Amino acid sequence: MSNTNVQSVILWSLVIVSLLSAFIIGNRLNNTNLQLLIEEKFSDYTVDYSDNDIYQLKSKSDTLFLSTYETIGYGGSMIVATAVDANGKIKNVEILHDTETFSYIRKLQKHSFFSQYENLDVAAPLEHGYDIDNVSGASISGKAIAKAAQRAGHHLAQNTFSREPIKTERSFEIEDYEWGILLFFIVSILLTFWLKKRIFKILTYSLSIVFLGLMWNSSLSIAFFSRILLGEIPDLNNGLLFWIFIGFISIGIIVFKRNFYCYSICPFFAVQYFLSKLTGLNWRLHPQLRRYTQYVNGLLLWAVLIVSLLKNNSTISSYEPFSMIFSLQGNGVQWFIFPLILIASMFVSQFFCRFFCPIGALSYYALKARKGKLFKTTITTCSNNIGPSKLLKLQSFIVSILYFLSLFAIIYYLIVSLKA
Numbered sequence: 389m390s391n392t393n394v395q396s397v398i399l400w401s402l403v404i405v406s407l408l409s410a411f412i413i414g415n416r417l418n419n420t421n422l423q424l425l426i427e428e429k430f431s432d433y434t435v436d437y438s439d440n441d442i443y444q445l446k447s448k449s450d451t452l453f454l455s456t457y458e459t460i461g462y463g464g465s466m467i468v469a470t471a472v473d474a475n476g477k478i479k480n481v482e483i484l485h486d487t488e489t490f491s492y493i494r495k496l497q498k499h500s501f502f503s504q505y506e507n508l509d510v511a512a513p514l515e516h517g518y519d520i521d522n523v524s525g526a527s528i529s530g531k532a533i534a535k536a537a538q539r540a541g542h543h544l545a546q547n548t549f550s551r552e553p554i555k556t557e558r559s560f561e562i563e564d565y566e567w568g569i570l571l572f573f574i575v576s577i578l579l580t581f582w583l584k585k586r587i588f589k590i591l592t593y594s595l596s597i598v599f600l601g602l603m604w605n606s607s608l609s610i611a612f613f614s615r616i617l618l619g620e621i622p623d624l625n626n627g628l629l630f631w632i633f634i635g636f637i638s639i640g641i642i643v644f645k646r647n648f649y650c651y652s653i654c655p656f657f658a659v660q661y662f663l664s665k666l667t668g669l670n671w672r673l674h675p676q677l678r679r680y681t682q683y684v685n686g687l688l689l690w691a692v693l694i695v696s697l698l699k700n701n702s703t704i705s706s707y708e709p710f711s712m713i714f715s716l717q718g719n720g721v722q723w724f725i726f727p728l729i730l731i732a733s734m735f736v737s738q739f740f741c742r743f744f745c746p747i748g749a750l751s752y753y754a755l756k757a758r759k760g761k762l763f764k765t766t767i768t769t770c771s772n773n774i775g776p777s778k779l780l781k782l783q784s785f786i787v788s789i790l791y792f793l794s795l796f797a798i799i800y801y802l803i804v805s806l807k808a
Contacts, residue, residue: 396763403690410697411617418700422456425484426469430454440547445471452479455543459536460622462528462629463489463611464702468536472510476549481505481537487620487701489611491717492529499523501530505537511545511553514538518556525605525715527563532626565604566628572599573636573653580652593658601655601714608633608649609710610692610746614702617693637751641758647751650741656710657741660733670737671783673791681743681791682752688798689749695806705805707798708746721801728797732790735783744794 426443427435433445433452445452454471464487471479481502486493496502501523505514513519516534523530542553562570572595579588600606612634615621622630633649640648650657664670673681695705712718712726732739741748756762 393763407693407697410694414698414700420485429482429484442548453544453548455540457536457539459532460620460627461488461532462492465620468533468540470537470540472544476510478505478508478510487703488529489703489711490719491711491715492526494717495526496523496530510541511551513554513556514541515556528629535626560625562628569604569606570632576653577648592652593661596653596655596658605714607655607710608747609706609708611703611706613750614693614696617697618702620702641754645758650748650751659713660738660740663733664737667734669735671735671787673787674784677788685743685749688744689746691802692746695802705802707801721797725797728794736787743791744798
């Protein structure tokens, strides 16, 4: 075994050990105190634990009975509480703690999803799509919350009010948008990888922006893989979209040795593609800097996973700008990263995909592993240079500034996430 291979084996061993260590530390540091969460959310009440996972909340004028249930949404887990008054009517449904994608929770709140539960009987079906309406663009989160509210509510109905809840006979079903995404994936792969005509690629990119981006607000995120490491894996009924995304990229890499997602299906790649075509520019980093960008992207991937494991939160360190561009939802420094990436994409083709995308880095290493080259290091030479042109040097300087601004913003975001 060559020195390069030995170094690679040592490096990957350290990566695995660090991830395992972060997982163990995160689980020890982030134990959830359920009663404390309830007291914070229901601060006007005195909280007492009775038995059978039921809490009694008392105020001067009201008495509530509360039960909780933990569920998994689109981007992470949620602890949902159903609070019921003495007459068996639901007072409210609250999220006590969550690692769900921020934009989906905001969308549910904006469309008064939680207010649907007020004054419903605790023994009612409480079924998503039956007596609880869906919210387009956040249906996976809504379905998960509805399931948790139903389980908690029916637990109260049986154990506090001695009533048998009404249950609907609803078998496993695929939502219309899930059929749409599944069909879109299949058609996109056929158009871009087998027919290989430019017009089909442009059509696929356009449809990706319209349907995956604007209509369904769905894209593959590094949070999906953080969830796997954290053991937050949804079932098919409540997380079919998760399995569609993970399934297609896994089949592509394992069976066909190709990345089916990044350069044919990803809506944010499509946005960058059209921005680049709109300006007609493709400025380049200086070769001396470009040779290290692959390693920087790998380090960012590692850092994202480490922060997620340490905080026991699959979405906290995800700096990807997908939800910001398609739903205009974000927080803090994300609003600096987002416009910076868009501006840079006008000058550098696939700026985010090439230099910062954690899914792109993960796919790269997964493909290397599939081809048996994970422990082989490729040394990039820099024989080509920027050349004597002052214009080319200026372009390289501007691109370098955009690169470092984006990199520092992402690092800052990860540090803030770790301190949160």
